[in-house]
Amino acid sequence: MIMLQQARRLLSTRWRTGGCLAFLALTACGGGGSNPLDNPPNVSNPRGTVGQKLSYVYFQKCINPIFLKQLPVHQNGTVSNNTCAGSGCHDNTSGTGGAFRIVSGAQSVDLGSPANTPDVVRETDMYKNFYSAQGEVVFGAPMESRLLTKPMVLNVLHGGGLVFENADDPNVKLIEYWINHPMPEGQDEFSSAGHNMFTPADPETGSCNIE
Structure with missing residues (x-):
């Protein structure tokens, strides 16, 4: 009887020791959590930022026409007239003016038409411009911005010569205003906020703001 009791006490001691060692082993593998049997915490990715867009309607009415104008070009001591969309400049098919391309025949899009959804407009030549x-x-x-530093030859070469002599050029004023007034964050390029870039605030009847 005495021998049986001693055997039981020995087994009980070994179980407690083994159980503690097993628990410690689990704790060591638990990654520092308060409960070693919990799942690891969720991975938290930083939220991405949404890039702003410039106004499409202001571009269509006020900026794109600049690229089609006959503008004086100063180059090698001579002055000639040419368009930014010319075949030797930024024409989309035969231009040699780098990545900036213009479809000279692009038609204005009626943004008031329900048929011209953003997806439809984004397929047009005007949107390409x-x-x-x-x-x-x-x-x-x-x-x-290269849209101005190039034609103004501001610390950068421009194969098309000097187009805008200074910041007082009316075309520069329009481009400056467009660049300085992106649409509010979270709104796309067709945001009605672009209407405020006209006086009165109506793209159809308003004039292009420059300040």
């Missing part, structure tokens, strides 16, 4: 021009822009920094 908008997208290409926006790609030459540093939002809020006109004089760091």
Whole structure:
């Protein structure tokens, strides 16, 4: 009887020791959590930021026409007239002016028509011009944007020569205003906020603001 009791006490001691060791082993593998049997915490990815867009309606009415104008070009001591969308400049098919491309025959899009949804507009030639021009822009920094530094020859070469002699050029004023007034964060390029860039605030009847 005495021998049986001693055997039971020995087994009980070994079980407690083994159980504690097993628990400690689980704790060591638990990654520092308060409960070693819990799942690991969820991975938390930082929320991405949404990039702003420039106004499409202001571009269509006020900026795209600049690229089609006959403008004086100063180059090698001579002055000639040409358009930004010319075949030797930024024409989308035969231009040699880098990544900036213009479809000279792009038609204005009636944004008031329910048929012209954003997806439809984004397939048009006018939108291609908008997208290409926006790609030459540093939002809020006109004089760091190639859309101006190139034709103004500001610390950068421009194969097309000097187009805008200074910041007082009316065309520069329009481009500056466009770059300085991106649409509110979270709103796309068709935001009605773009209407405030006209006086009165109506793209159909208003004039293009420059300040």
